[in-house]
Amino acid sequence: MDPEAFVAQLDAENRALLEKLGAKSQAGEAPGSLSVKQLLKLALRNELEASELAALWMADTKELDAKLALARQCGDEAKHYRWIEERLRALGEDLSSFDPAAQGDSPLLKHLKGLKGTVERAAAGQFTREAIAVVRNDVFARFCEEKGDAETASLYRDKIQPDEQHHHELGRKLLLRYATSDELQAKARAAARRTLEVAEEVQEMARMKMGVCRAPGC
Numbered sequence: 001m002d003p004e005a006f007v008a009q010l011d012a013e014n015r016a017l018l019e020k021l022g023a024k025s026q027a028g029e030a031p032g033s034l035s036v037k038q039l040l041k042l043a044l045r046n047e048l049e050a051s052e053l054a055a056l057w058m059a060d061t062k063e064l065d066a067k068l069a070l071a072r073q074c075g076d077e078a079k080h081y082r083w084i085e086e087r088l089r090a091l092g093e094d095l096s097s098f099d100p101a102a103q104g105d106s107p108l109l110k111h112l113k114g115l116k117g118t119v120e121r122a123a124a125g126q127f128t129r130e131a132i133a134v135v136r137n138d139v140f141a142r143f144c145e146e147k148g149d150a151e152t153a154s155l156y157r158d159k160i161q162p163d164e165q166h167h168h169e170l171g172r173k174l175l176l177r178y179a180t181s182d183e184l185q186a187k188a189r190a191a192a193r194r195t196l197e198v199a200e201e202v203q204e205m206a207r208m209k210m211g212v213c214r215a216p217g218c
């Protein structure tokens with residue numbers, strides 16, 4: 001399959017699964033005790049992991065365009081971390097003893113860290129994970145509005161989301177350029193599928209164990 005047809009197919013397959021993931025994130029009533037602050041603290045962990053992963057991948061990526069895309073993403077995710085931290089402080093949260101890495105690598109980070117090669121990584125880490133972020137951030141922004149927190153909703157809609165969309169598009173560009181053989185396309189598809197599966201498992205586990213839903217992505 002030529003890369004254009006492959007990326008269009010992967011996009012369509014992802015869309016169907018992303019819709020399910022988004023629907024599950026906003027399913028049912030959110031527990032009354034669930035707060036914007038609690039979800040923002042989970043977002044800090046996601047942003048840190050996304051930044052760290054991009055740095056890790058950048059170091060052993062050979063293709064210059066992919067390397068620079070990862071460098072930009074690393075900086076963007078770090079910037080998101082600071083914006084969210086700023087917002088939490090404005091909401092009165094004391095983060096002086098907060099360690100976003102206290103629980104170790106999330107299952108999603110563990111999965112992504114295991115991927116080798118630009119095609120697999122672009123498919124999973126950028127094209128898919130960033131699409132997940134866009135869907136979940138949208139659900140989260142709506143939750144913020146329902147809670148009367150227009151400022152956090154606007155931070156996500158106007159500042160964070162354009163970056164996440166850009167990261168997703170970077171993944172698309174890299175796939176169009178490098179997913180040129182059946183073998184690479186099969187690897188890309190498998191890495192993308194697994195990313196969505198892990199994201200769904202983590203999301204459902206958080207709902208069952210902690211009553212967490214509507215959480216943002218990275």
Ligand SMILES: [Fe+2]
Nearest residue numbers: 130164167218
């Ligand atoms: Fe991102």
Ligand SMILES: [Fe+2]
Nearest residue numbers: 047077080218
């Ligand atoms: Fe981010």
